[in-house]
Amino acid sequence: MTPLPPLRYAHVDMDAFFASVELRERPELIGRPVVVGGRPEGRGVVAAASYAAREFGVRSAMPMRQAVKRCPQLVILPTRIALYREVSAKIRAVFDRYSPRVQPLSLDEAYLDLADHPDNDGRSHSLLALAQAIQRDIFNATRLTCSIGVGNSLLVAKLASDYKKPNGITVVAPAQTQRFLDPLDVGRLWGVGPRTRERLVAAGYSNVASVREGGERRLIDCLGERFGQHLWQRTHGIDPREIRGPRPAKSVSRETTFGADVDDTNELRQALDRLLSSVCERLQKKGLSGKTITLKLRRVPFDTHTLSRSFSRPSNRFTEWQGVAYQMLDASRRRHPGAIRLIGTVNRSDAEWREMLSDEQYRVTRHEATERAFTGEHWDRKDEGEYRCICCGAPLFDSAHKYDSGSGWPSFWQPNDNAPIGEREDRRLFMRRTEVHCERCQAHLGHVFPDGPKPTGLRYCINSASLDFVPREDT
Incomplete structure (x- = not known):
């Protein structure tokens, strides 16, 4: 190993x-x-x-x-x-004093990389002293307690923080990692959900030690090559993940649904002005500019059309975007006449999509590829929160509607109310399926199948690469 x-x-x-x-x-x-x-x-x-x-x-x-x-x-x-955000900001200020590399997971938890802290000599007692200092400073700033886990990987640190709750500290030295992991139930390992745990228990596994003692080949036979190898590494405390900062904003968008359908061009232009002004204001506040604007119009009854235009240079000025937005609105109205139910704007060209997305995200969302099962970031995520479009940030699904389908992809029995999710027939791979996509930016999400749980009987099988997760406290 x-x-x-x-x-x-x-x-x-x-x-x-x-x-x-x-x-x-x-x-x-x-x-x-x-x-x-x-x-x-x-x-x-x-x-x-x-x-x-x-x-x-x-x-x-x-x-x-x-x-x-x-x-x-x-x-x-x-x-x-x-109030919770106000308290969380004080906690984050404590974190920043100890490390420049902090990865918040939500308002109330975060990873810290203490590798370069001057008081860290790599031994357990120095890390224990640092954890005690962090715990003390948080209490002094907020009068609240926290639990801290320290390890040589994100996996071990996360498991350790839960070991002595509340108000506890657990430092797992590298030489003690296996002894710490072995007694843990297999369901505690990252990536093991209820269905996978049931499969492991049925195969005779109970804790981490039993998985290791059974050998890698037997685990692969039980879970498949990819996920079996993944879990085998986790049982030995190996976790290649590193701390990453919060994702930068990928786009700025605004849309509105009219209380009554609108067929008047002047009224539509006024609504477009308000949306465009809001987008430009947000861009300016964030110090951002965009090269591409996309206009989305949803007509009665619910068919959606999008148009995009690009500038030669980035801009965040309303006066520069307004004329182009009007031209797109007029062109869409000529091509698709009728009353409008929803209007919205979002940016990006293909080159910009390629630049802002990872290779996997670009392949899946812009070219309708499918990620491998059991490999995505969210397929077995258990945290509470909202799943948004990785491309435009549109709220799509909620953890309250997520379930373990055993498929290896994130599965939901329904989308959010008013989620901009569109459907179309997909006859690729010699099958007839229903493809789902984000109507705001046309990002491919996955497919929906009629084999889900009650009350809808649907299974929205979605690629992790298409989703960005936002913890409940941040929504």
Whole structure:
């Protein structure tokens, strides 16, 4: 096996973050079962649960009605994202003092690369001291506790942060990595969802040690070549991932759906002016410019048309874009007359798509390729949040509608309400299938099949390369 790298990564996870912030604000509720989320009368979901609530079996992402049944005395508090972001900013300021390489995963957790910190000599005691200092500084800044895991890979650091919750620190020395991993249930490994765990248990595996003792060949026979090799490396603590910063904005877009269908050109131009002005304002605030503008029009009944135009140089000035936008609007209206239900703008040329996307993302979204099963970033992701189009950022799917289909691709039983998802027949590969794409930017997403779970009976089988995940707290 490849030699294990030295200690460098920390994973910091705030303890029951939303609930803890609320308890800090309302100390009279300390010790009582408290959750943050929507009301049980509607479709409320638990966003966070205090440790007192967890004793009743209440967990995040649980429907609030179910949570109240488990704990009738539950105290339900509304979500206050602005407050949590304010606290999160203070936490991030602490992180930045310890490392220039920070990868936030959500408002309440992040990876830190401590390799270059002057107090890190590569030994466990120095990393323990750094973790204690981070924990202390976060508490002093926020009066909140956190748990920290330190390891020689992101995988080990993440598992370690959960080992002594709440308010714990676990440092896993490289020489102790295998001893730390071996007792863990196989379901704890990154990439192993409920269905995969069931398959492993049925094959006689229970914990990490049992997987290793069975040998790589047997694991590959159980899970297939690619995923078997992937999981074999994880059971030995090998994780090639490195800390990456937040993704830059790939496009700026705006759209609006009219309350009543519009067939008046002047009214459409006024709406286009508002959208274009908003896009240009956002570009200017971010210090960005664009070379291509795409106009999207959805006519009655629901057929969508897009046109694109490019400049020779980037711009973010409304006056330079307005004339081109009007020309596209007039051209589309001549080609497709009729009342308009939705109007929107988004940028990009093919060359720009190629430049801004990875090779895999470009291949999948712009040329309708399909990534290999069990290889994508999101196929077995369990975090709560929203899945957006990798090309234009349009909200498409929610983790609440995601399920493990066993296919090796992210699967959803329905898209978001009003998600700009279009369908068309796909007869490639000697099959008749229904292809799905983002109507805002025409990015290929995947296919939809009629073999999903209730209540829709649908399975939206989507390429990870087509999706960008945004944690619940950031949506």
